[in-house]
Amino acid sequence: MPRRRRRPRPRRPGSAVATWDVVIVGGGSAGLSAALMLGRSRRSVLVVDGGRPRNAPARHMHGVLGRDHTSPLDLLAAGRAELTRYDVAVESGEVADVAGVEADASGPAGPAFEVVLDSGERHLARRLLVATGLRDELPDIAGLADQWGRGVALCPYCEGWEFRDRRIAVIASSAANAHQAQLLRQLSADVVFCSQGAVLTPAARSGLDARGIVVEDRRVVEVFADDGGRLRGIRLEDGGEWEADAVFVAPKAVPHDDLLRRLRARSMRQGGVDHVLVDEDGRTSVRGLYAAGNVVGSRSSVPWAMSSGSLTGAAINADLVDEDIRNAVDARG
């Protein structure tokens, strides 16, 4: 049966700009989960998505109940299909700009945002949710980026099992990655920890030694593969090599938070990174502006991103209900 889609009404007669209850920027696990909650609350929702989810390089996704070892892109396609039951439109594109706008004097009171797509299309929203994810900035080592999402991995829970009992190298970004090596030791007895100059505490070093994890203090300069593109090992600064079936790294998480910053959402420096702050309902410091998923939290998990989006979607609906009550009372005079 063809889908019945209720497009939002233009805000003013003759205006080409449509007003939605909520515009969601980013249609990954977080953004689509929020859209589901809002759609089920009969909110009109526009999701604008650039189509580059963080885990797109991975063929399979793991640790996601009911979807273990399936394609991450299939999950999002299924999510989009589910949303067609509701008043949710999903549009491909990039949001280029956002601005807070004055509420229209002729319409109901409350915050409002204008969203501009790279196509030039404009939309108004009563609430704005930013769920734009983050970028993994990989260590600058030859050959490493080519293997990202295949032989080079990030999270022992997401990809560790696939390399159980295989030869694993951990390339550290800091001493904290000794813990990542210990998690991988749970899966394989053949783990080498490449410190890359990070200074380990005596306790961390003896913990690695005690569990048979080799500490390599020569710098890794290359990750190399065979002719078929399968990862074969790492090369060291003096030409030495370790054979490896998998390399685990700890990329720097760079949130896609420009839109939040443009709207002057408050941020705080934590662990050397400036993070936009949200409360447990995904509220930023700007009234009506919300954020969910990896843009405001770097946990590497689809279930976490879904939960963050779902809870934030419900919180936005509750916020709109409060506003609807105020507007209804005001209208009665």
Ligand SMILES: Cc1cc2nc3c(=O)[nH]c(=O)nc-3n(C[C@H](O)[C@H](O)[C@H](O)COP(=O)(O)OP(=O)(O)OC[C@H]3O[C@@H](n4cnc5c(N)ncnc54)[C@H](O)[C@@H]3O)c2cc1C
């Ligand atoms: C290689 C790799 C493998 C992983 N494997 C797993 C795994 O097996 N299991 C697991 O649980 N987790 C895994 N993760 C983690 C998982 O990818 C993230 O936790 C999850 O994708 C976060 O969801 P999100 O919705 O916050 O962001 P994303 O999934 O990154 O989605 C954000 C979306 O916003 C869009 N966007 C960004 N800016 C704009 C803009 N201006 N306008 C419009 N759209 C925009 C992007 O194109 C993207 O589609 C993996 C991560 C990586 C890097």
